[in-house]
Amino acid sequence: MLRTQTAAAARRPGRLILTGLAILVASFVVFGTVLVQQITERTVRDNLSGTPAVTDLVIGSPGVPPPTVMDVRQIRAVPGVAEAVARVATGVSVGEGYLNLQSDPGTGPLSTVRVIEGSYPDQPGEIAITPRTAERLGLSVGTTTSGTGGELTTPAPLTVTGVVDTGADAGYDAYAPDSAVIAWARLTAVERVDVRVAPGTSTSGVRQRVTAAVAGQPIRSGAEVREAEANAAAEEVGRLFILVGMFVSIAVVAAALVVTSTFRIVFAQRMRQLALLRAVGASRGTLVGALIAEGALTGLVAGVVGVASALTLGYALPAILRATGHEVSSPGLPLAAAVTVVIGAVVITVLAVLAPALSAARVSPLEALRAASVTAGRRGIGVLRLVFGLLLAVGAILAAVATISQLPKPDQSDYDPSMPLFLLVGSGALAFFALVALGPLLVRPVLAVVGWPLRQLGPLGRMSVGGIGGAPRRAAAVSVVVALGVTLISGVVIGGASLQILADREMALSAPTDFEVTSNGGTLPPAVVTRAEAARGALARVVPYRRVGDATLLRGADKLGDVESGYPTSDLDLAALPTTGDLDVAQGTLADRGPGRIVLNSWVARDAGLRAGDTVTLAVATGTVDVRVAAVLPGDGPLHAGILTDPADLDRLGVPAAYTGLLADAAGAGEDGRTAGVRALRQAIGGSDGVGLAVLADERDRNDALVRTLVWIAVGLVGLTVLIAVVGVGSTTALSVVERVRESGLLRAIGLSRTGLRTMLTVESGLYGVIGATIGLVLGIPYAWLAVQTLGIQAPLTAPLLPLAGLFVVLVGLTALAGVLPARRASRVSPVEALGADN
Numbered sequence: 037m038l039r040t041q042t043a044a045a046a047r048r049p050g051r052l053i054l055t056g057l058a059i060l061v062a063s064f065v066v067f068g069t070v071l072v073q074q075i076t077e078r079t080v081r082d083n084l085s086g087t088p089a090v091t092d093l094v095i096g097s098p099g100v101p102p103p104t105v106m107d108v109r110q111i112r113a114v115p116g117v118a119e120a121v122a123r124v125a126t127g128v129s130v131g132e133g134y135l136n137l138q139s140d141p142g143t144g145p146l147s148t149v150r151v152i153e154g155s156y157p158d159q160p161g162e163i164a165i166t167p168r169t170a171e172r173l174g175l176s177v178g179t180t181t182s183g184t185g186g187e188l189t190t191p192a193p194l195t196v197t198g199v200v201d202t203g204a205d206a207g208y209d210a211y212a213p214d215s216a217v218i219a220w221a222r223l224t225a226v227e228r229v230d231v232r233v234a235p236g237t238s239t240s241g242v243r244q245r246v247t248a249a250v251a252g253q254p255i256r257s258g259a260e261v262r263e264a265e266a267n268a269a270a271e272e273v274g275r276l277f278i279l280v281g282m283f284v285s286i287a288v289v290a291a292a293l294v295v296t297s298t299f300r301i302v303f304a305q306r307m308r309q310l311a312l313l314r315a316v317g318a319s320r321g322t323l324v325g326a327l328i329a330e331g332a333l334t335g336l337v338a339g340v341v342g343v344a345s346a347l348t349l350g351y352a353l354p355a356i357l358r359a360t361g362h363e364v365s366s367p368g369l370p371l372a373a374a375v376t377v378v379i380g381a382v383v384i385t386v387l388a389v390l391a392p393a394l395s396a397a398r399v400s401p402l403e404a405l406r407a408a409s410v411t412a413g414r415r416g417i418g419v420l421r422l423v424f425g426l427l428l429a430v431g432a433i434l435a436a437v438a439t440i441s442q443l444p445k446p447d448q449s450d451y452d453p454s455m456p457l458f459l460l461v462g463s464g465a466l467a468f469f470a471l472v473a474l475g476p477l478l479v480r481p482v483l484a485v486v487g488w489p490l491r492q493l494g495p496l497g498r499m500s501v502g503g504i505g506g507a508p509r510r511a512a513a514v515s516v517v518v519a520l521g522v523t524l525i526s527g528v529v530i531g532g533a534s535l536q537i538l539a540d541r542e543m544a545l546s547a548p549t550d551f552e553v554t555s556n557g558g559t560l561p562p563a564v565v566t567r568a569e570a571a572r573g574a575l576a577r578v579v580p581y582r583r584v585g586d587a588t589l590l591r592g593a594d595k596l597g598d599v600e601s602g603y604p605t606s607d608l609d610l611a612a613l614p615t616t617g618d619l620d621v622a623q624g625t626l627a628d629r630g631p632g633r634i635v636l637n638s639w640v641a642r643d644a645g646l647r648a649g650d651t652v653t654l655a656v657a658t659g660t661v662d663v664r665v666a667a668v669l670p671g672d673g674p675l676h677a678g679i680l681t682d683p684a685d686l687d688r689l690g691v692p693a694a695y696t697g698l699l700a701d702a703a704g705a706g707e708d709g710r711t712a713g714v715r716a717l718r719q720a721i722g723g724s725d726g727v728g729l730a731v732l733a734d735e736r737d738r739n740d741a742l743v744r745t746l747v748w749i750a751v752g753l754v755g756l757t758v759l760i761a762v763v764g765v766g767s768t769t770a771l772s773v774v775e776r777v778r779e780s781g782l783l784r785a786i787g788l789s790r791t792g793l794r795t796m797l798t799v800e801s802g803l804y805g806v807i808g809a810t811i812g813l814v815l816g817i818p819y820a821w822l823a824v825q826t827l828g829i830q831a832p833l834t835a836p837l838l839p840l841a842g843l844f845v846v847l848v849g850l851t852a853l854a855g856v857l858p859a860r861r862a863s864r865v866s867p868v869e870a871l872g873a874d875n
Contacts, residue, residue, distance in 0.1 A: 055295065055298045055299060055302055055334050055767070056295070056334040056335065056337060056338030056385065057338070057763050057766075057767045058290075058291040058294035058295050058298070058760055058763050058767065059291055059295055059334070059335055059338040059339065059342070059381050059384065059385050060338035060339075060341050060342045060345075061291065061342065061759060061760060061763050062287060062288050062291035062342070062381070062384075062760060063338060063339045063341075063342025063343055063346075063377055063378070063380075063381045064342040064343075064345050064346045065284060065287055065346075065759075066284055066288065066342075066377050066380070067342065067343045067346040067347070067373065067374060067377045068346040068349070068350065069284050070370055070373045070377075071346060071347070071350035071367045071370075072350075074367035074368055074370065075350070075354060075364065075365060075366070075367050078365035078366070078367065078368075079363065079364055079365045087230065087258060087261045087262050087265060088145060088146050088147075088148065088230070088258075089258075089262070090145040090146065090232050090258075091146065091230045091231070091232060091258035091261070091262075092231055092232055092233040092239050092242070092257065092258050093230075093231040093233070093239070093242065093243055093246065093255055093256070093257060093258060094228055094229070094230055094231070094255070094256045094257070094258060094260075094261045095107070095111060095228060095229040095231065095246065095250060095253050095254070095255050096226070096227060096228030096229060096253060096254065097228070097254040097256065100253075100254060101225075102225045102226060102227055102228070103122075103225065103226055103228065103229050103250065103253055104224060104225050104226075105122075105218055105223065105224055105225065105226065107229070107249075107250045107253060108120065108122045108214070108226060108229055110249040110250060111229055111231065111246055111249060111250060113249070114242065114245045114246050114249050115242075115245065116233055116234050116237040116238070116241060116242040116245065117231055117232075117233065117234070117242060117246070118232045118233060118234035118235070118237075119141075119144065119145070119146055119231070119232040120229055120230070120231045120232075121139070121140075121141050121146045121214060121229065121230045122139055122214035122218065122226040122227075122228075122229050123138075123139055123214070123226065123227050123228050123229070123230060124138070124139045124214060124217060124218070124223060124226040124227050125137065125138040125139070125227070126185045126186040126217065126221050126223065127185055128183040128184065128185035128194070128210070128221075129183050129184050129185065129728065130173070130181050130182065130183035130194070134208050134728070134730075135163075135165075135169070135173075135183065135185075135194075135208055135209070135210045136206070136208055136209055136210065137163065137185060137210045137211070137212065137217055137221070138209065138210070138211050138212075138217075139211070139212065139213065139214035139216075139217045139218075139226075140211045140212075140213070140214075141213055141214075142156035142157070142164065142200070142211065142213060143156065145232060146230055146232055148202065148203070149164070149200040149201065149202050149211050150200060150201045150202075151164065151198050151199070151200050152167075152199055152200065152201050153177055153198060153199035154177035154178075154196075154197050154198030154199060155197050155198050156197065156198050156200070156211075156213075157197050157198070157211075157212040157213060157216055158213065158216070159216060160215075160216045160219035160220040161192060161193050161194055161195060161216070161220050162194075162195050162196075162197045162212060162216060163194050163195070163196055163197070163210040163211065163212050164196070164197060164198040164199065164200045164210065164211045164212065165196055165198075165199060165200070165209065165210045165211075166199070166200060166201070166202055166205040166206075166207075166209045166210075167199055167201075167205060168205040168206070168207040169205070169207055169208055169209055169210065170196075170199055171207075171707075171711045171714075172207045172208070172711065172714050172731065173208075173714075173718070174714070174715050174718050175196050176196065177196055177197065177198060177199065178195070178196065178197075179195070179196045180193055180194065180195045180196075181193070181194050181196075182194060185220075185221050186220075186221025186222055186223050187221060187222040187223060187224070188220065188221050188222050192220060194210075194220075207731070207734065214226070230258075231246065239257070243255055243257075286520070286524070287759075287760050288380075288384065289520075290517045290520055290521070290760040291384070291760045292384050292385075292387065292388045293388075293472065293513060293516060293517050294513075294514065294517055294760060294763065294767070295334075295384075295385055295388040295389070296388040296389070296391060296392060296513060297510060297513030297514055298767050299331065299388065299389045299392040299393075300392045300395070300509070300510065300513070301510060303327065303392050303393070303395070303396035306396075307396070307399055310323060310396055310397075310399050311399045311400065311401055312401075314399060314400070314401040315401035320397040320398065321397075323393075323396070323397040324393045324394060324397045327389060327392075327393035327396060327397070328386055328389055328390065328393055330389070331385045331386050331388065331389030331390075331393070332382050332385065332386050334385055334389075335381045335382040335383070335384065335385025335386065336378065336381070336382050338381055338385070339377060339378035339379075339380070339381025339382060340378055342377070342381065343374045343377050343378055347374070350367050351366060351367070354366045354367070417473070417474070417476050417477065417509075421473055422473075422474070422477075424473055425470050425472075425473030425474035426470075426474070428466050428467075428469050428470035428473060429466075429467070429470040429474065431463075431466045431470075432463045432464075432466035432467035432470055433463075435459050435460075435462045435463035435466060436459075436460075436463040436818075436822065438459050439456050439459040439460045439463060439822055439826060440822070442455060442456045442459070443456065443825050443826065443828075444825075444828045451828045453826055453827055453828050456826040457826050457827075460819070460822055460823060460826050463819075463822075464819055467815060467819075468516075468520060468523075471516050471519065471811065471815075472516050475508075475509075475512025475513065475515065475516050476508040476509045476511075476512045477508075478512065478811070479504070479508040479511045479512050479515065479807060480508060482807050482810055482811060483501060483504055483511075483803070483807060485810075486803075486806045486807060486810055487500075487501035487504070487803065487806075490799065490803075496792055496795055496796050496799070497799070499783075499796050500796050500799040500800050500803060501803065503796070503797075503800045504800055504803045504804070504807070511803075511804065511807065514804045514808070515804050515807040515808040515811065516808070516811075517760060517808070518758075518804060518805055518807070518808025518809060518812065518847065518851065519807075519808040519809070519811040519812040519815065520812070521755075521758035521760075521808075521812065521847075522758075522808060522809045522811075522812025522813060522816060522843065522844075522847060523811075523812040523813075523815045523816040523819065524816070525751060525755070525758065525812075525816075525843060526812060526813055526816030526817065526820065526840060526843060527816045527819055527820040527823060528747060528751050529747075529751070529836060529839050529840060529843065530816070530817060530820035530821070530824075530834065530835055530836070530840075531820050531823055531824055532743065532747035532751075533834040533835075533836045533839075534820075534824045534834045535743055535747075535824075536740075536743050536747075536834075537618070537834055539739050539740065539743050540615070540618040541618050541619060541620060542671075542739070543615065543618075543735075543736045543739060544613075544615035544616070544618040544619050544674070545619070545671070545672050545673065545674050545675070545676075546672075546675070546676075546732075546735070547732035547733065547735050547736045548613045548615045548616075548674055548675070548699060548732075549577070549579070549613065549614075549615075549699040549700055549701045549732060549733075550700065550701045550702045550710060550713060550731070550732060550733040551699070551700045551701070551702070551713060551714070551717055551729065551730065551731060551732060551733070552675075552697060552698070552699055552700075552729075552730045552732055553568070553697060553698045553700070553717055553720075553721065553727060553728070553729055553730075554696070554697045554727070554728050554730070555696050555697060555726060555727055558696070558726055559692070559694035559695065559696055560580070560694065560695045560696065560697065560698065560724075560727065561724050561727070562694070563722075563724075564698075564720050564721055564722070564724055564727060565578070565580050565695055565698055565720075567719065567720035567722075568698060568700060568716070568717060568720040571716035571717075571719070571720060572703070573703060573716075574702070574703055574704070574709075574712040574713050574715065574716035575700045575701065575702065575703055575713055575716055575717070576700075576701040576702065576703040577612065577614075577700065577701050578698055578699070578700045579608070579609055579612045579613060579698060579699045579700070580695040580697070580698040580699075581606055581607055581608040581609070581675075581695060581696065581697055581698065581699070582606065582607050582683070582686055582691060582692075582693075582694075582695055582696055583604065583605070583606045583675075583677070583696045583697065584604075584605050584606075584656055584686070584691055585601070585602060585604050585605075586601055586602035586656060586657065587602050587603050587604075587605035587654060587655065587656050587678075587679055588602045588603070588654075588655050588656075589603070589640075589644045589646070589652050589653065589654060589655070589679075590652065590653040590654075590655050590660065591652055591653065592653075596643075596644035596645060596646070596652065597640070597643040597644040597645075598643060599643060602656075603640050603678035603679050604676065604677050604678045604679070605654075605656075605677065605678065605679040605680075605681055605686075606673075606674070606675060606677040606679075606680060606681075607680075607681055607682060607683040607685070607686045608674055608675065608677065608680060608699075609683075610626060610629070610674070610680070613674075613699070614701065619669070619674075620669075620670055621667045621668065621669060621670070622638060622668045622669060622670040623641075623647055623648035623667060623668040624648030624649070624665065624666050624667030624668060625666070625667055626666070626667050628666035628667060629666045629667065629680065629682065630666075630682055631682045631684040631685060632661070632662070632663050632664060632682070632685065633663060633664050633665075633666035633682070634654065634663045634664070634665060634666060634679055634680060634681045634682075634685070635665075635666055635667045635668070635669065635673070635679070635680040635681075636665055636667075636668050636669070636673075636678070636679055636680075637668075637669045637671065637672050637673040637677070637678050637679075638668060638669055638670055638671055638672075639672070639678065640678040640679060641665075641668045646665050646668075647665065647668065648665050648666065648667055648668055649664065649665060650664070650665045651663070651664050651665075652664075652665065654679070654681065654685065654689070655689075656689050656690070656691065658689060658690030658691065659688065659689045659690045660689070661685050661688045661689055663681070663685060675697075700713065700717060701713070702733070710731070710733055714729070714731060717729055758847065758850075762850045762851060762853075762854050763854070766801075766854035766855065766857075766858070780793060780862045780863075781866075781867045782867075783796075784867035785867040790863040790864070791863075793859070793862060793863045794856075794859040794860055794862070794863045795859075796859075797855055797858065797859035797862055798852050798855045798856055798859045799852070800855065801851050801852050801853075801854055801855025801856075801858075801859075802848050802849075802851055802852030802855070804851050805847045805848040805849075805850065805851030805852065806848050808847070808851075809843070809844045809847045809848060813840065813844065817835060
């Protein structure tokens with residue numbers, strides 16, 4: 037029996053390849069993930085350490101008292117120390133903004149920067165800056181400014197002597213030798229000291245002498261520090277790949293479902309052969325064993341080919357990237373992982389073939405007397421499977437209801453998402469397996485809806501729909517995998533859109549415009565506001581505002597709330613800001629704000645016990661005014677204001693007319709427009725003391741980039757399941773073409789053209805995508821809403837119709853494309869040969 041089955045598989049290698057194609061792709065993806073993780077970790081370890089490679093010793097460690105300036109001098113005096121660099125960074129407030137002043141030698145083996153213009157500083161009060169910092173602050177070589185930082189409390193001059201290139205340029209970086217930074221900022225301690233031992237000197241001997249010189253300071257070797265930095269970065273990579281592994285596991289499950297479907301088709305095509313074997317004495321157990329052995333052989337071949345392909349690409353790709361100038365390390369040779377993947381491919385294939393083998397082994401010996409080698413596939417499901425599927429569906433619904441019951445309540449501060457997330461994942465898993473069990477029953481109702489337009493197009497449309505409906509078990513097996521991929525992708529798209537709206541809302545609060553000019557607790561000189569409003573060529577809008585920090589809320593003579601110093605209150609004009617539309621309200625409406633009507637953030641509303649529509653007295657030291665609560669925000673207020681009031685109300689309260697800050701937007705787009713806006717505001721500030729400029733747009737860009745990156749990573753990972761689904765559609769269509777050779781010949785004999793046959797089979801493949809995408813969207817949207825709510829981040833459910841419609845069209849197109857080659861093959865068969873074939 038075993039020889040018979042393996043010989044049959046060897047005679048038809050194409051069928052073997054089609055059957056194991058999904059497992060081959062899954063093996064490639066799994067082992068490729070292992071190699072990518074190794075490549076990423078090795079690249080991080082080799083290239084991303086912040087400690088220079090020539091560093092032999094590092095004195096100082098986080099969590100302990102840092103080395104003092106005296107320690108630095110003693111370390112440099114130790115015999116055998118060729119170079120000792122004190123690493124320290126201090127924030128510097130300059131009149132035009134902020135600088136992060138860091139110590140670096142500028143030259144030599146321990147330097148991390150490279151001078152590209154001018155010269156490197158060598159005296160206190162001299163700095164070198166990065167190119168972006170020069171653009172943002174309008175500084176150039178030879179420019180002198182002043183600032184305070186470290187222990188320095190009175191402004192001291194800073195002269196730019198050079199521009200340096202670094203690995204990262206945040207737009208506020210400055211560098212100088214450690215002696216210059218320490219002297220200018222009047223520092224008494226540093227973060228750590230990097231030591232380079234003189235050539236020919238024993239590192240252990242130098243370490244002993246340094247230990248004696250700075251007793252009590254931890255000393256590590258440079259290799260230890262670099263390893264710790266690399267391990268910290270690699271740990272982050274490991275956490276990312278845990279998430280990757282979850283998505284890869286889903287793809288493997290999808291591959292198993294596809295293989296189960298393809299084996300059912302293959303065994304159905306060989307029913308006459310299997311019945312003949314039963315007729316000549318083969319028992320059911322023997323037949324099951326032979327079919328399982330065939331599945332194991334398929335899994336072994338697919339696993340080996342998938343691993344070998346991934347290994348080839350895993351070594352070739354880093355070499356190609358290095359040739360183009362990218363620092364990418366090669367992976368190792370994880371033989372244990374390779375063997376595990378191959379064994380896993382065999383095990384998964386055996387598990388996938390088990391149900392089709394048991395079903396095929398029940399064939400009656402009398403089937404050998406049939407004229408055709410293919411027996412009709414069952415259209416329904418058994419009672420046991422029906423009951424099991426219904427129980428799974430009920431379990432999924434109950435778990436979803438339990439999840440909803442544990443969602444956070446409004447204003448709940450101690451919400452823990454662990455249990456709701458666990459229930460949600462359990463509900464999703466139960467729903468998926470219920471779909472697997474009940475899929476054949478769902479195909480026909482879904483097909484009746486989505487196939488209606490095709491049936492109206494004529495005979496070809498009706499035959500395409502009938503071809504799918506005639507084999508609901510096969511259609512369900514493939515469509516369920518497509519549905520799984522669509523569910524995951526639609527969930528990611530919907531969740532990403534909801535998170536983007538949440539991020540936009542948060543940015544509308546903390547960074548409502550590109551720039552903010554503040555007075556550090558005082559008031560802005562009137563000339564600053566005037567000059568900013570006049571810079572219309574560089575600034576699109578300028579919105580000045582007043583802010584008081586001691587406003588209280590009264591009802592009669594009673595003070596509301598527990599806060600002692602009062603609530604921060606602002607008269608910021610929301611209508612003038614472009615981001616106001618991104619704001620949401622928990623109660624009332626922002627449009628109702630005006631004279632005598634205030635807006636509260638959620639914390640102030642809870643603390644004072646107020647709701648939208650309540651009347652209250654707003655009080656400051658200079659007066660009181662009666663107001664009504666127009667709206668309550670769901671979180672913080674813009675620029676962290678607790679109360680938003682109308683400018684007329686602050687006037688009635690006797691608040692001075694001088695502004696405390698202003699917001700502005702760049703008139704131009706991109707980095708150039710932003711730089712022009714920074715320069716215009718810097719000119720407006722001039723030499724005003726205590727006036728600072730913050731570029732809020734940088735924070736907004738970082739948040740947007742983070743959200744987009746997370747969404748695209750998730751879509752890419754979920755795309756693995758879609759890839760498996762498309763492979764399944766292609767292999768299923770190809771195998772069904774073999775199964776329906778006589779049917780295709782009959783259609784050709786009665787007048788159907790080759791183009792018509794190709795169109796019919798291609799449309800059938802596309803219908804797998806239509807059915808799967810429809811089911812996937814029906815499941816994906818509610819589960820995406822639950823997932824967003826379960827996280828407790830108060831993000832609104834957003835269903836981006838255009839991306840979801842695009843997803844639907846792309847999936848249908850991919851599944852239809854997967855059937856093009858099998859359809860072309862079927863159309864090339866002669867009608868006479870097809871009618872005489874016995875498959």
